[in-house]
Amino acid sequence: MLSAAQIISIVVFVAVMALVVSEKIHRALAALLGAVVLLVIGIIDFSAGMESIDFNTLGVLCGMMMFVAIVKESGLFEFVAIKSAKACKGNPWLIMIAFAVITAVFSAFLDNVTTVLLIGPMTIMLCKTLDINPVPFLLVEIIMSNIGGTATLIGDPPNIMIGSEAGLSFAQFIMVNAPIVVVIMVVLLVIFRFMYGRHLAVDEKNRLNIMELSAEDAIIDKALFHKSVVMIVLVAIAFMLHGVFNLETSVIALTAAAVIILISGRDIEVAIEGIEWGTIGFFLGLFMVVGGMEHTGVIEMLGNAIVDATGGNVVLMMIVILWASAILSSILDNIPFVATMIPIIMVMEASGIDVYPLWWALSLGACLGGNGTLVGASANVVLSGIANKEGYNITFMSFTKVAFPLMLVTVALSTIYLLILF
Template sequence: MTGALALTVFVVAFFFIATEKVNKVKVVLVAAGLMAVLGLIPGAQVFFSEHEGIDWNVIFLLFGMMIIVGIIKQTGVFDFLAIWAAKKSQGRPYRLMVMLMAITAIASPFLDNVTTIMLVAPVTVMVCDRLHIPAQPYLIAEVLASNIGGAATLIGDPPNIIIGSRAGLTFNDFLAHMAPVVVIVFLVFLLLTRVLFRKSFVYNPDRVAEVMALQERRAITDPRLLVRCLVVLGLVVIGFGLHAVVHVEPSIVALVGAGVMMLVARADTGETLREVEWPTLVFFMGLFVMVAGLVNTGVIATAGEWVISAVGDNYFGAATSLLFGSAVLGAFFDNIPYVATVAPIVEGLVAQAPDPATGQAIWWAFALGADFGGNGTAVAASANVVALGIAARSGHRISFWEFTRYGLIVTALTSVLAWVYVWLRYFL
């Protein structure tokens, strides 16, 4: 009875999250409250158990990185990079798209996708307006590139943070196993965009001169602060990489880095905290409580037992099902709640694996499917929604289906490439 009740609360909440009929933060707060009032969560343990409650490693990792990015944003370095790319492209539309995608894809593994899009998209709109070319294809391509590039590291995409925390995978693990396939997929994606957006590549020579007149160095508002920030960011990334050696959680590294960044930047505490995406953090916390209700009432365990019995000893079949299943479900539902819900089931499946290597292969298939599925539709990932909002406010509205018709093609291709990679590397 309690399991059915918890599942009902979760499914109804998931529906509203996926359809965006109600603000998702409001939805998870109401759903989490219902889980507590109805006695479906494990009491106070929901605040202390990462497997049956709020995973504070995820929350504080995001919090620390939001502070770091918020301070770096003040230096104008992202504006500099975008204007530099526009000038280097000499106004050539496809060349400009490639450079903007490359900047986005390189930044995404080290910054969360939402932040990357929020920083790059406004400048993209500005450059496209100056060139008198439609901004929609560039914004869509950047979001797709962001979701692909973010899959490369532990901190690049929120689903990876959840998977890394649940599976005990380090920053270096993600680099070693996810980065190679991400590089291959991104290179293929660069070629694909030439075909997907071919009708949008219109060269306007009369407007190129305006772009060439922009002074990118003027975008850097505080060069000394930029140097200090880049040093701190570099040390934070090194700290992530040394996780397996020093055994300090990435969340602690991010928090220390945020504190040091505020000190070296002499940042105002109030202004800095206003840069934090509090709704995102609250959404995560509420989501973890919702999942705790499913775990506490045995729904996850029942589903996990069914999956384990259905798979049997066919672990390549399990990896294939997880990869393509996650890509499909992640395309139509926000991949963050999807991963948070399915991760406990995958953990149970991995526990039955004959050796650690096979178990890790299951996790990588799960991560690739969930990450690349985030490109499937306009609501599949938070970065997608943010980009559509920026486009609408700037007068370059992108409809749900305009994004989705490109996203589904990219998701299908990248998922197949990821499946081939998993097969060749782990099961051949």
């Protein structure tokens, strides 16, 4: 029997999601209103609300948004975009493949939010030059960022949490998750070929214009360009080694922003203007709304229900955890769900159950499930925010119609893989 507090937390979450889907009001306002309702009614107090906010994620977002705002001043994005387009001979399908693969690989070794912050502006600039709609490219990049992040220990926050608690190494993630990630990427590229590849057309004049462009001429500030390249390499290395130095990713991102502002000589106002405050507001509210369900025990009930439904059968439990993680992570933030499931799996391990396959089911489900809807993962919200700011509208429904079926395909492939593996 659900308590009154649990019912209210569920109702508020559903109402916020309904407003986000309907787009009657801005999604940030919808999430913040939901948080205010929970605080005013007393479902969570201010301290619990603050504890539910993932300030590390917000720090990464703010830091990398400021970093990108300064790097953009150098012309680096235009340089890379022109180089990529010329290497692909101006063929939009080849450009889509190139950017999809680059996004996936970067997301495996950087966090996927950082990756889309770097790739998104390049994509929009390139598509403007070719006079084609960038939305299909951006949708592909969002999906590939979440898939690439699944491959490694550091690619997605759930993997970091699982690796830490289960004692799984970087090499183990590469050995177990990376093979199915490669298969999924190949399958999705085939699907994208049918969805977009045959319909992408570029005017021959625009294609020739691209081939005549000089990438070097796109560089606005050579000194800042070289500093930006060095900083991007250092940031990538720092993200990969953050566990070794025991540094939160937010510390790396904010440090990168501070250093690039300092060495570039740019006004800090330029960096601050680069922050997508609507995206930050949305995450603030959403963390509190999901925190309301976590605080009242709703998420823990969901986790226990998964265990009860399987009757202790490890193979059945593996499949249920995979699919439940994927579906729930597409509509909830996957971090509190994974945080709830970890202690449940550890209790099962203490009782003598072989839980090794369950860790991988949780990892694949939580990471791949982020592709289900626009609010399933941070990268989705961030890149759609960038697109909307540039005048290319990616709505909740337009994203979900494309991404949710593809998410089901990736989870189905993961199901077959896990059954063969374990």
